[in-house]
Structure formats: structure tokens, C-alpha cells
Amino acid sequence: MSATSEQYRKIDIESLSSTGDQKFNLYVKSNDDFVKFAGTEPAHQEKVRNLLKAGELTEDLYIDVLEQEEYFKQITGSLASVASDEALTPHLRAEKIYNVSLSVMKEFFENSSSRKILNSANDIMGAMQTCLEVTNQGFSLLAKTMVKNYPAYIHSINVGLYCLSYAGKMKMAQEETQILAIGGLFHDLGLTAISDETLYKKGKLDMDEIQWMRSHTEEGIAIIKDLNLYNEEVVKMAAQHHESFDGKGYPYALANDKISYFSRVCKVADVYESLTSPVVYRKAMKPLDALTIMTRDMKGMFDPKVLRNFITLLT
Numbered sequence: 001m002s003a004t005s006e007q008y009r010k011i012d013i014e015s016l017s018s019t020g021d022q023k024f025n026l027y028v029k030s031n032d033d034f035v036k037f038a039g040t041e042p043a044h045q046e047k048v049r050n051l052l053k054a055g056e057l058t059e060d061l062y063i064d065v066l067e068q069e070e071y072f073k074q075i076t077g078s079l080a081s082v083a084s085d086e087a088l089t090p091h092l093r094a095e096k097i098y099n100v101s102l103s104v105m106k107e108f109f110e111n112s113s114s115r116k117i118l119n120s121a122n123d124i125m126g127a128m129q130t131c132l133e134v135t136n137q138g139f140s141l142l143a144k145t146m147v148k149n150y151p152a153y154i155h156s157i158n159v160g161l162y163c164l165s166y167a168g169k170m171k172m173a174q175e176e177t178q179i180l181a182i183g184g185l186f187h188d189l190g191l192t193a194i195s196d197e198t199l200y201k202k203g204k205l206d207m208d209e210i211q212w213m214r215s216h217t218e219e220g221i222a223i224i225k226d227l228n229l230y231n232e233e234v235v236k237m238a239a240q241h242h243e244s245f246d247g248k249g250y251p252y253a254l255a256n257d258k259i260s261y262f263s264r265v266c267k268v269a270d271v272y273e274s275l276t277s278p279v280v281y282r283k284a285m286k287p288l289d290a291l292t293i294m295t296r297d298m299k300g301m302f303d304p305k306v307l308r309n310f311i312t313l314l315t
């Protein structure tokens, strides 16, 4: 990638249609360079609005990475209206929200973007929650929407959505729901510190690689603490989601209620999501097969009550 193209990110033009006046500059690619297409001045915004309305905005548009935080703030801020837009089918609403979460997490995981773009996670999970509530649809809507393949950021979003559904099913209070959903979304942020070569390695990991992989819990704590915005429970979920109810997990070999409740929920969601997604060394399992393995072979790993609740969520 050239230095220039690292400075600009292609954006989804559709994301502009619901944001109103954009507070960031838009660029187009011309040969190997990027030139300004529209600024934040009223006349430029008018031009963009008119082109969007006429369906004449066909060129690829880019933003400067320095303005990404503003971009994500604006597009995620507009998701609340998408969630309640009766002109759209429930599936289309969920899909639009899901796609925005994909772009935020992909940007963070793959391009080492500013941590600040993660601030939009509240808007995304809030919009998804509204979408589930106003359309009166539960987990089945999410199941239809989720992409099931295995870059780490997709896994993270799916786990966040399982946690959100779990909170809904358990009728948790709004604040707790938000914490659980964000914690699920952020539980594996520490994986960004691991190289793709190790993260997606086909063969067995050697001892050093295993140690490195395991360090993602500590790395995650550091990233979330650095964001300085999230509740201690969110930090615990990153720290404890590989602990095991029987005390055989890592990094601290905590057991039973020494593991936070939210981390026990995250553990179930994390393992279920992993088993039902294809990974480099095996195909995706069917939901029932995954649940059979979890209740029979992996039993000691989970809080039995949480596992039972989770199963009722899916069935």
C-alpha cells in the first residue's frame, strides 16, 4: 500500500444518505492521488445532498483517516433513526446496523486505527437494541443477519450481539445490557496485538505462540482501560473470558463466582460463536452439535445456569 492510500479510507456512500450534513471532507481518487471532492461548507454539502438524491453519486468516495472519528461518530449517531425506520424491513434495519459495526471493528482490527473510533460502539449496540425492541424480534433476526466467517472482528461483533440478546432474554436493566453488549464486542480487542500469522495459523501453535495468544487478555485490559470510558465490568470481560468455571482456565485459574457474571456469559457466547463459525482448521458446526459438545464434553467450563439460559435463547 502506498503512503497516500494509507491516509485515505474508502467509505460506503450509502452511509452518507442518513447522516445529514457531513462534518468531514470527502475525497475522490484521481490516478494515484486523492483530491478533495467536497468539504464541510454549506455549498459543498448541498452538492453532495443533491447528487445523493438524484442517485448520481457513483464515484468511490474516501475520507482522511484523521477525520475517521468524526465520520464514525456521525454515521453511528444516525443509526438510531435506522433502527426505528418503519419504511425498512426489520432485517434490512439490522443489516444496516451490523454493516456499520463491521466497518468500525474491521478498521480497528486491520488498520490499527485510532482507539477513539471504538467510542461509536455505544451507538451501534444501542441502535441494535432499539431495532430488536421496536421490531419485536429477538435473536432470530440477529441470526439471519450475522456473517459467519472468521476474521476476529466478526467474531467480536457476533459475541457482542449474543451478549445483547442474552441481556434482553434475561430482562436486564438498560445499563447492564449496554455493559454486557459492549463487553462482548470488546472481549477480544487484545487480539490486535497478535500477528495475523499466529492468529490464523493453520497448524498447531508452539508453546511460545500459545503464550503469546494467551496474552490477548492482558492486552485487551490495557486497550479498554486506555479508552477510559468503559465500566470495570467491560475490563473484566476482556480479562476473564478464558477463565473456566471449574478453575482450569487462564490467565488466573479463577473458578465459580470468582469469575464475574458477565465474563461467564461472555465465555458461553464466545465458545458457541467459535464452534458455529468456520475456522482455518475445521468447518462450522451446526447449532445443535455445538450445544451438545458444550453441554457434554465442555461442561466444566461453563456456569451451568448461564449455559441453560443461553440455550433457551437459541431454541
Ligand SMILES: [Fe+2]
Pocket: 187, 188, 216, 241, 242
Ligand atoms: Fe479471547
